[in-house]
Structure formats: structure tokens, C-alpha cells
Amino acid sequence: xxxxxxxxxxxxxxxxxxxxxxxxxxxxxxxxxxxxxxxxxxxxxxxxxxxxxxxxxxxxxxxxxxxxxxxxxxx
Amino acid sequence: xxxxxxxxxxxxxxxxxxxxxxxxxxxxxxxxxxxxxxxxxxxxxxxxxxxxxxxxxxxxxxxxxxxxxxxxxxxxxxxxxxxxxxxxxxxxxxxxxxxxxxxxxxxxxxxxxxxxxxxxxxxxxxxxxxxxxxxxxxxxxxxxxxxxxxxxxxxxxxxxxxxxxxxxxxxxxxxxxxxxxxxxxxxxxxxxxxxxxxxxxxxxxxxxxxxxxxxxxxxxxxxxxxxxxxxxxxxxxxxxxxxxxxxxxxxxxxxxxxxxxxxxxxxxxxxxxxxxxxxxxxxxxxxxxxxxxxxxxxxxxxxxxxxxxxxxxxxxxxxxxxxxxxxxxxxxxxxxxxxxxxxxxxxxxxxxxxxxxxxxxxxxxxxxxxxxxxxxxxxxxxxxxxxxxxxxxxxxxxxxxxxxxxxxxxxxxxxxxxxxxxxxxxxxxxxxxxxxxxxxxxxxxxxxxxxxxxxxxxxxxxxxxxxxxxxxxxxxxxxxxxxxxxxxxxxxxxxxxxxxxxxxxxxxxxxxxxxxxxxxxxxxxxxxxxxxxxxxxxxxxxxxxxxxxxxxxxxxxxxxxxxxxxxxxxxxxxxxxxxxxxxxxxxxxxxxxxxxxxxxxxxxxxxxxxxxxxxxxxxx
Numbered sequence: 001x002x003x004x005x006x007x008x009x010x011x012x013x014x015x016x017x018x019x020x021x022x023x024x025x026x027x028x029x030x031x032x033x034x035x036x037x038x039x040x041x042x043x044x045x046x047x048x049x050x051x052x053x054x055x056x057x058x059x060x061x062x063x064x065x066x067x068x069x070x071x072x073x074x075x
Numbered sequence: 076x077x078x079x080x081x082x083x084x085x086x087x088x089x090x091x092x093x094x095x096x097x098x099x100x101x102x103x104x105x106x107x108x109x110x111x112x113x114x115x116x117x118x119x120x121x122x123x124x125x126x127x128x129x130x131x132x133x134x135x136x137x138x139x140x141x142x143x144x145x146x147x148x149x150x151x152x153x154x155x156x157x158x159x160x161x162x163x164x165x166x167x168x169x170x171x172x173x174x175x176x177x178x179x180x181x182x183x184x185x186x187x188x189x190x191x192x193x194x195x196x197x198x199x200x201x202x203x204x205x206x207x208x209x210x211x212x213x214x215x216x217x218x219x220x221x222x223x224x225x226x227x228x229x230x231x232x233x234x235x236x237x238x239x240x241x242x243x244x245x246x247x248x249x250x251x252x253x254x255x256x257x258x259x260x261x262x263x264x265x266x267x268x269x270x271x272x273x274x275x276x277x278x279x280x281x282x283x284x285x286x287x288x289x290x291x292x293x294x295x296x297x298x299x300x301x302x303x304x305x306x307x308x309x310x311x312x313x314x315x316x317x318x319x320x321x322x323x324x325x326x327x328x329x330x331x332x333x334x335x336x337x338x339x340x341x342x343x344x345x346x347x348x349x350x351x352x353x354x355x356x357x358x359x360x361x362x363x364x365x366x367x368x369x370x371x372x373x374x375x376x377x378x379x380x381x382x383x384x385x386x387x388x389x390x391x392x393x394x395x396x397x398x399x400x401x402x403x404x405x406x407x408x409x410x411x412x413x414x415x416x417x418x419x420x421x422x423x424x425x426x427x428x429x430x431x432x433x434x435x436x437x438x439x440x441x442x443x444x445x446x447x448x449x450x451x452x453x454x455x456x457x458x459x460x461x462x463x464x465x466x467x468x469x470x471x472x473x474x475x476x477x478x479x480x481x482x483x484x485x486x487x488x489x490x491x492x493x494x495x496x497x498x499x500x501x502x503x504x505x506x507x508x509x510x511x512x513x514x515x516x517x518x519x520x521x522x523x524x525x526x527x528x529x530x531x532x533x534x535x536x537x538x539x540x541x542x543x544x545x546x547x548x549x550x551x552x553x554x555x556x557x558x559x560x561x562x563x564x565x566x567x568x569x570x571x572x573x574x575x576x577x578x579x580x581x582x583x584x585x586x587x588x589x590x591x592x593x594x595x596x597x598x599x600x601x602x603x604x605x606x607x608x609x610x611x612x613x614x615x616x617x618x619x620x621x622x623x624x625x626x627x628x629x630x631x632x633x634x635x636x637x638x639x640x641x642x643x644x645x646x647x648x649x650x651x652x653x654x655x656x657x658x659x660x661x662x663x664x665x666x667x668x669x670x671x672x673x674x675x676x677x678x679x680x681x682x683x684x685x686x687x688x689x690x691x692x693x694x695x
Contacts, residue, residue, distance in 0.1 A: 011108040014115050035137050038305055042298075043108040054300050
């Protein structure tokens with residue numbers, strides 16, 4: 001996984017980078033609530049200088065889907 | 076923020092080590108996750124907070140709290156926050172058991188949006204009839220007044236009310252201003268009515284959110300996606316702008332307002348070096364670009380003086396050159412007499428600042444130091460950590476913006492005393508000179524022609540009384556920081572006597588320089604606070620006041636006994652033996668250095684010769 005992405009996720013949720021896996025999701029991470037979900041979107045947009053659409057924001061269901069969305073912007 | 080700073084922040088174990096790192100940060104450069112990181116560490120390392128802030132809103136404003144917490148932390152204030160549930164502002168203020176009430180906030184921020192309060196205005200302004208538009212306006216104003224009254228009644232907090240954001244575009248386009256009832260007027264009138272309805276309440280303050288957000292641009296403050304997803308009306312740019320405006324209020328409420336602006340001269344207050352370019356060569360004045368820069372800068376600084384900020388000079392120059400410059404270049408807004416203290420010599424500036432603090436009797440932690448020279452700034456920064464030293468960029472035309480953005484000089488109110496502060500401090504320096512000339516202490520004191528007035532504090536003076544309670548460090552026996560709500564109670568409640576002390580002398584009017592608060596209980600009069608501004612110290616005024624207090628409380632009519640306490644702080648050493656000197660009996664000495672005193676007979680006391688020559692007026 002992209003190191004920067006893991007760093008952003010870990011900082012937004014306040015957890016160790018080692019604890020972030022592609023499967024990390026609101027289901028298994030207490031801090032991933034709706035407010036932090038929005039903070040994550042803002043932080044990702046800032047870090048990668050991209051703009052996520054509303055559909056994309058709603059399609060982020062775990063770290064893997066987030067990573068895929070970020071990658072799709074990189075092309 | 077680089078990786079190392081992040082790591083250092085994360086590894087801090089207490090607030091003071093965290094503060095020592097973050098005070099160097101420029102908050103305007105922090106992104107969302109850096110704000111989160113610092114915010115989390117503030118909460119983690121917090122042993123106790125300086126202020127508790129509760130947020131009430133009808134839009135999603137949860138993310139404002141981290142911004143304000145971090146910005147205020149960078150300014151040395153530790154905030155603990157409570158965010159009320161979305162749209163629950165009324166219930167939160169009404170119910171005795173709500174989260175807000177039980178949080179016991181020091182500050183409540185109320186931020187309502189028209190979108191939530193009156194959606195019709197935002198959606199269908201063009202088709203609403205004029206009567207309805209006015210009715211909506213009145214409804215909003217009366218709601219806010221009601222909320223303000225509730226907050227005052229239910230809490231002892233300061234209430235900060237955001238005004239309303241006028242949309243970036245009008246629904247009628249440019250034709251709006253030709254409409255009978257235009258949208259532009261609707262928002263302006265709403266905000267105007269808010270100012271009028273909240274102005275006279277000493278605990279309620281309007282925050283000009285509409286202007287604070289206009290500074291960064293109304294097109295930049297909302298992320299539409301977040302608005303529709305989560306009713307989040309402000310993005311990180313908007314949050315930062317609003318939080319930095321709120322921080323100005325927080326600084327004033329926390330009593331962190333700076334008192335003294337120390338200024339360099341060459342290339343700071345004027346362009347060029349007077350010692351080299353000559354009196355006629357320095358650049359300041361109207362009519363040419365470089366002159367305009369320094370003219371504008373000096374004009375703003377002169378306004379700071381009007382706001383009660385003491386101006387002083389620290390410049391490496393020959394005194395004659397500087398005196399000649401001020402004498403001849405009369406187009407300069409500032410004159411030499413605008414500076415309460417001057418250190419124009421070749422000594423290191425930090426030495427000058429220390430001696431200046433001593434001469435003015437104010438703490439060096441209330442200094443802001445402005446100098447174009449990075450070496451001078453660096454020296455002061457490294458030797459005097461308490462002094463605020465803003466970085467000045469290369470381009471002098473931006474100095475003014477730096478000063479305007481700086482929140483250090485904010486006060487909740489301006490009083491008449493403020494406008495004359497520099498004169499008062501300068502007069503003090505003059506009195507010091509007279510003291511040297513006359514030599515003999517009592518002769519010196521009589522030569523001053525001091526007139527002291529002691530009277531019951533009046534409601535209209537509450538702002539100055541509050542200033543004395545919140546800002547006096549040295550002559551303050553208990554350092555109890557009573558806020559406006561408590562002061563209101565002291566004035567109204569018969570169990571308390573709150574006295575204000577004013578002084579005039581041959582050199583000028585010192586204004587209200589002291590307060591004494593006495594609580595009466597079971598025939599005993601407790602001196603809760605005895606406070607005097609440092610500029611009135613060393614003139615036996617305190618003895619004269621204490622004689623009045625003794626006369627009043629020991630003659631039997633109000634009380635039979637006086638009880639007083641001295642609570643030591645790092646700064647109130649000057650009053651350590653105050654009660655001993657005034658003839659009180661020490662009855663108890665606490666482990667923490669607290670000392671408790673009693674006095675039962677007015678016969679006992681300091682019959683000081685120094686009191687001669689002071690006239691005293693006891694008013695009601």
C-alpha cells in the first residue's frame with residue numbers, strides 16, 4: 001500500500017501505521033465514525049491534491065477501496 | 076510540518092513540553108491532519124485546562140473545535156471543548172442537566188446559520204413578500220436574544236455569538252440592489268440588529284463571522300460536497316478563518332493580552348538608517364511610495380496606543396539623531412512623547428528590554444518586540460523566551476498586515492483609561508525623575524499633590540474593574556481573577572462591598588488604579604481582594620486606602636473584625652508583607668505560603684508619615 005496513504009489514515013484516526021491494513025474499515029476501527037470519515041476525505045484531498053466526487057466519498061468502505069480511488073486519480 | 080516535528084509532538088508527555096514545540100508553529104500552514112495530530116496531543120497531555128469552551132450550532136461545526144484548540148494552544152492557552160449535539164442549541168441551554176450546562180463552560184460559542192433558521196430566505200428570497208422577510212428577521216433576532224438571556228441565566232460563561240454570513244452571490248444577481256427589499260439589505264439589517272441587541276450585555280460578544288470569512292474569500296470557505304454530505308458549511312479554510320477570529324476573543328478572555336509594543340526605529344518605523352542617511356534622508360511621510368509604507372505603519376501603531384497599548388522604543392542609535400529626527404520630521408504620525416519608555420543606546424536589546432520592564436513595572440511576558448533585523452529578533456527570542464517576537468518579512472509594505480493579523484493586543488472593551496495609558500506610564504517615569512531630584516521620600520510624595528478617591532464601584536465602570544481583576548499581577552494580595560459575572564454579583568449583592576480607587580496628581584489623571592473587595596459574613600469583614608495597578612505603587616496610596624477600610628469596618632457599624640489573606644504567586648512578592656506593614660496580626664501560616672491575618676482594633680496600624688500630602692475623598 002502507498003506509504004503516504006497509510007500515514008494519512010493513521011494520523012486522521014490516531015492509530016499506529018502498523019495497525020492499518022487494506023481491510024481496515026469502519027467495522028473494525030472505532031475511530032472511523034462519520035465525522036472522521038469526512039476528515040479523512042479532506043486529508044486525502046490535501047495530501048494527493050485531488051478532488052473526490054460525492055460518489056467516491058460514499059464508495060470508501062475500507063482502506064483498500066480508498067487506495068483504489070486514490071490510484072484511479074493518479075492516472 | 077516535517078516528520079521530526081511530528082515525532083517530537085507525539086512524544087511529549089506534558090503540556091509545557093508540547094507548548095514549547097507548538098508555539099513555534101505557523102498555524103496558517105497546518106493542514107487538517109496536522110491540526111488533528113496536535114489537537115489529539117493537547118487532549119492527551121492535558122492536566123488541567125485554562126478555558127472550557129462549549130460549541131452550539133445548527134450546522135456541522137464539530138471540526139471548528141480542533142482548529143480553535145490548536146490556534147489558542149499556539150498562543151499558550153489550553154482549551155477543553157464540548158460540542159453540543161447538532162441543532163440542539165435551545166435544549167442545551169434550557170435543560171439544567173444538558174451536556175452544555177453540566178460541562179460548566181467558561182465560554183459558549185453560538186453559531187447559527189440562516190440556512191438552518193430560515194430556509195425560505197435562502198431558497199425563495201425572490202418570491203417572498205416583504206412582510207414575511209421582515210418577520211423572519213425579527214424572529215431570528217428575538218430567538219438570539221432569548222438564547223443569550225438563557226445562556227446568561229443558566230451559566231457563568233462568556234457568550235460569543237457569530238453573526239450571519241451574507242451569501243457570496245445574491246439570488247437576484249446584480250439587480251438585487253434595485254429590489255424594494257434586497258437580499259443584501261436583509262443580511263445587513265439582520266447583522267446590524269444583532270449588534271444593537273447584544274451591545275449592552277457585558278458577557279455577550281458578537282463575532283463578526285461575515286467579515287472574518289470575507290478576509291479569506293467567500294468562494295473559498297465552503298466545500299459543496301461536504302455541505303450536502305454532512306451539512307458542513309465551512310471547509311478547512313473557513314474553519315481556520317473563523318477559529319483565528321474566535322482566538323482573538325479567547326486571548327482577551329484568558330487575560331493574555333499584551334501590554335507593551337517595543338519598536339525598533341531604522342527600517343522598522345522609518346525607511347533607512349538615521350545615523351547614515353541623516354534626518355532628512357529617512358523615509359516616512361505621504362507622497363512617495365516608501366514614505367507611504369512607514370506612514371501607514373506608524374498610523375496603525377498610533378491607533379494601538381489609543382487602544383491602551385504602551386509604546387516603547389529600543390533602538391541602536393545616537394540619542395541626538397533620534398531626537399532630531401522626531402523634532403524635524405513632523406510629518407511622522409508618531410512623536411517621541413508617544414513612547415512611554417525609550418532605550419536609545421548601543422546596549423544589547425535584551426538588556427534594554429529587561430531594564431524597561433523594571434522601569435515600567437510591567438512583566439516582560441507582556442512585551443511584543445518588533446524589529447526588522449533577524450539577528451536582533453533571534454537574540455531577544457533566545458534570551459527572553461516570554462517575549463513575543465513576530466517574524467517580519469523582507470518587504471516592509473507587509474509589516475502592517477502582520478501587525479493587524481496579530482491577536483496579541485485584543486481587548487474585550489476599550490475604556491477611557493486605555494486612550495491615556497502611555498501618558499500615564501510616561502508620567503510615572505517623570506515622577507521617578509522628580510523623586511531623584513528631591514531625594515527625600517516624604518517631600519517627594521507631598522510634591523506630587525496626590526488626590527485619592529475611594530467609592531463604591533459603579534456598574535458603568537465594570538469594564539475597568541474587570542481589567543484590574545484580570546490583569547494586575549504585582550499588587551494583588553490574593554490574585555483572584557473574578558470575571559464579569561462575579562463582579563456584577565459583587566455590585567448587586569449586599570454581602571459584598573466593592574470599592575474603586577481613582578487617583579489624580581499634579582502630573583495628571585491616573586484614572587481608576589485599584590479595587591478592594593470586602594465580603595461581610597457574621598460580623599466579620601473579609602478582604603477578598605486588594606488590588607492596585609503597578610503605576611500607583613510606592614506612593615503610600617495603599618496605606619491611605621487601608622486606613623479608610625479600617626475606619627469603616629472596625630467602628631462596629633458593619634463589622635467588628637477584619638480578616639485578610641495573602642496568597643503568594645510568582646509575581647505578587649511586592650505585597651508579601653503588606654498586611655504586616657498595615658498592623659494586621661498573622662494568625663495562620665499555610666504550607667503553601669498562604670498567610671491569614673486578623674485585625675480587631677483600628678488603633679493599631681501604620682501611622683505612616685508618608686501619608687502626608689495625600690488628600691482622600693470617600694464617596695458613596
